[in-house]
Amino acid sequence: MATTKIDPAHLEVTRNYLIGAAEEAWTALKRTAYSLNIKERGDCSAAVFDGKGEMIAIPPSGVPLHQGSMEGLVQRVSKLYDPATIRPGDMFVTNDPYQGGSTHTPDYCVVAPIFSSDGTIVAHIANVGHHADVGGRVHCSTAIDNESIFEEGVLIPPVRLCRSGEIVQEVVQIIRHNSRMPTDREGDIQAQVAANRVGGRRLQELVDRLGPELFQSSTDALLDYSEQRLKSRLREIPDGRWEALDHIDGDGVGSEPLLVRLIFEKRGESISLDFTDAPRQFKSSRNIPPTALRATVYTVLRTLVDPGMHLNGGIHRVVKIVTEPGTWLDPQHPSAVGDRAAPCQVIGDVVASCVGQMIPDRMVAAIGSYQAWRFAGIDPRTNQSYTNYESVAGGLGATTFADGMDGVRGWSAGSMNPPIEAFEQELPIIVRRYELAIDSSGAGKWRGGLGMRRDLEVRGLETRVNTTSMRQIISPPGALGGQAGQTAQFVLNPESDREQALPPVFTNLEVAYGDIISVRTPGGGGLGNVDERPQSMIEGDVVDGYISKDAACDVYEVRLEGDLVLREREEVRQ
């Protein structure tokens, strides 16, 4: 607890202000960025840290997985550089997941210290943006078969990006020079600097007004507040120990599906999550660094335990995550981690399953993971090479009170779809279909959310495609008797005589001009028994085309007469 008692009204005013400062930074970043991924898909976040590097405030606008990025960076900087040499106007950048920076190499983090009038660092403003390509073995830097971090692009340790307010051009040149999309890199880095300047100005005003002591006791009190709020929620919940088992599709480079096991214990005012029973780290990029694991755990706890949670470092005091170093959930340098976000979807599901056992009305079935694909080639409109990527959402799992949402990102994944019109303006690709995938959801009293189908026609030359995928072999399980959602599929030239099923994940698949590459993302799991689903809801789904008549008859064991759904069992009863 803070030594000075902070007035709860003052604290709320301060909290409001800090969230506002980070939000201003986030808005500036999105609006001045150059790459499709940051400006249109919003794959970026901003947050405020205290003088020691503990996260104080993060607005909900960013991507949940980024909550883990940036944490640890400040500590790393002060280890590498004598704090006495750090000046106002300095900023540091890194993309190295093993240096406290990001959760994979495409995420560049930029942090700026904020000084009080007596010259001490009392706060930091930081932001992170996912840069579509940072160099490395393959375009977009991430590929499932990357064997080490050294294949995942240029690795920038924490270095000065700005010195006393001036951008260090040498660093920008290194970042530029190592990317397949140099202009985007420079524009995005500049936008990240501008974002910290905008947010930093705001933060500086508060520091100046409160003075270093009151500012620091206020940020300390905010950490206490977040801790106390979560603890008070936990006090309402009975103690216990729960287990959840699920599988990931494998290591992505040839293994069988692999077990994911979580032991979740709630005792008094604290929670511990034990992930130690896990396979050794992979020779692929599917490893999850601890920062990404933590961000995923926090996202699920926030979503299901306390949506009003004010996320910051205070939560660390309540939630303990245990991993075994050298396993894929605590990989050691130089393991590759580029593909960490897809398995995080399954991690989210096992955490949710335990929370659902702990708080029965918050049970949620597994979500349909998203799939991502990355394109590179020559754009014949400009004769220049291009590379870019996007991710396509699956469906959410059913809850105890509603169907899962159709076609949205779940758990720690959170960036938007690019507008088709922006996508086609910038890439030599024509979108042919973008729709909810019929019959993809898991049935139940509440059905899962539908996955989606997206078909792209390649209009570039020398085009190569990489993918990220999950829930393509192991389907998203249902809960409390609900059925599993459908698995994902990649298909080349669907519904033609050249149709070809593609493997779950692949690197540098060559596709020709005019080929259509199609993805169907998985649907969410259902919850509760299918015979408890009201007939009117089955009818509605058939009329709306979310489920086919055949599937309705098969899965829900009903008969259709016109648009009317009749239950066989009930007829027998009559």
Next chain:
Amino acid sequence: MAISIGFDIGGTFTDFAMLDQDDGRWIFTKIRTTPDDRAVACLEGVQTLLAEAERPAETVNYLAHGSTVVTNTIIERNGAKTALITTRGFRDVLEIRRQVMPNRYDVRVPKPQPLVSRPLRVEVSERVLADGTIEQRLNEEELHTLLEQLKEQGIESIAISFLHSYANPTNEDRALAIVADHSDWYVCTSHDVLNEFREYERTSTTVANAYVAPPMQRYLDRLERNLQDQARVVAPLLIFQSNGGVAPASQTKALPIASVLSGPAAGVMAAGAIAKQSNLGDFISLDMGGTSCDVALVKDGQPTFAYEQEIDGWPVRTPRLDIHTVGAGGGSIAWVDPGGLLRVGPQSAGADPGPASYGKGGENVAVTDANVVLGRLNPGYLLGGRMSLNRKLADQAIGTLAESLDMDPIQAAAGILDVVNSTMVRAIRVVSVERGYDPREFALLPFGGAGSLHACDLAREMGMREIVVPPYPGILAALGLLVSDLRVDGSVTRRLRLSEVDEAELVHVFRSVEEGLRNSAAVRTRPEAGWWAAYSLDMRYLGQSFELRVPMDVEHPSGNSLERLAAAFDQTHDQIYGFATPQAAKEIVAFRISLQAPSGLSSDQLPRYPIANGGVEATHRPVFFHNVGMVEECPVFIREQLPLGTRIDGPAVIEQMDTTTLVTPDFSAEVDPHTNLILRPC
């Protein structure tokens, strides 16, 4: 003889303002809104005004109306049964949205139901590419078949939205012609409603327009008929639009979505007229009512514009005043969160049961209760004594809250005001600092029931040097209808590199958009109104995705317009984001024009506060001020008693029927020649 009438429908009341231009007499009235048919209250109010003024209906020569019909139709989901015709493969664009949860951390908040159900979203073969090339012409046979099928569905309205129609509208235009030929359904195309890229937002806006059009047409027809047949008012009805102007009802029937934002925008326009009267060009308006607070910035007499907004979760992108709304009002509820923080809002106690002090059984502590406990609000003088507040209930409720916070009641009440003020400060920051304006260079213009109660604290926090409290802060929306000009807006997306165009080409594009606007219902019904045009370009650095607006003088081509545009863009970028890259390539994305024509009252016709003869008499009561504490003998004045030129040093309270103005100890108040109260730090 000439009479002007403005009436604005709000959630609870419909407000009326009337000026008899012959004798300068103003009459204001309020009628309870009639939600079943909102036209009923409108008619009743107009008749009441005419009776009170004892003027015949024929003398009404100006009639302007603002309503929430469009918004309510969407929120209440009682619009027309609407179909969407879209490009094959894309009927789910509307439902998939941006593939994120409405609230990323809460599965309990569902995605909103689309305004068009899935079976009524139908696909037709056609395709335009990003560069405007027609890859596939509209398959007309398919469309005919679809229309036959839709006929059996009993639809009333159709939205047509094809990919890349902003780049080439040919296919949409052809579909429009076929639909119009086929039936008398209302029909609109996406490039007509919003001629800009981003298919989800454009489709959503177009669908919303089609969805509200039939009910809005019926409503306006009914209202016009009632006014003509029953009230005998023959003046043409003008409708207030989100862009801060009015347009003939025929224009609104054609494009109803342009009138989605009404009351708050009208309030800003009235504030603008009041400020202009005092030669004040730069101000921030703050409309604080019972549940929310609307903040807007006006620079050089011109309100700023925004294009992004959501109605009940659906993007509706039409030109609108940049009004930032936050959940901070007199009814905002104070609560203790599980971590021990004092929070205020966004939930509101509403009017019933309302704050604890309303005495209607409400147990929630609201901002109003804090103002009562601190002596700022006179429990006996709300609405000129027509409504009273229960001080004891306010004390009790705050006392309970204070106990759970381990604070004393006065400290807790002051804390509630700090918190609600911080929410409003953030809103002021959004419209000023985040847009590159320094709030210290702006005056604060508070209105609504509670604005002037909080104004000094907000102005101090933002470093603002002047506060203007208008004579009647409660009726600014109705007043705004009477001071607004005729206005229509148009735009077109054209992506052009600044380095590759010449001035003549820009002028040519502007002229073609302008021609379309001059053919709009608004201009055609008022050809002689004295229309003038304002031109601007949306620009960005090549590679960015968000644009900044730069004005262009099309009437007086200077020969160096392109250099000036480039410089103006760099400067704006620097102002807002703190950097500019003059050497970087710049891109024009959209051309925007607004046509305006004078129509409303001039600012010297605005109402003044009636000053009674008879001298100033202050009463006294204890009032709490931040940094000072309780002032036991704080003087309280009645606004009617304050002659022009009166100066009052804080601490003081000035009461009037529809608001209370708090003058903190560091401010003084003066009655200006227009009967505004001007507050300045002393």
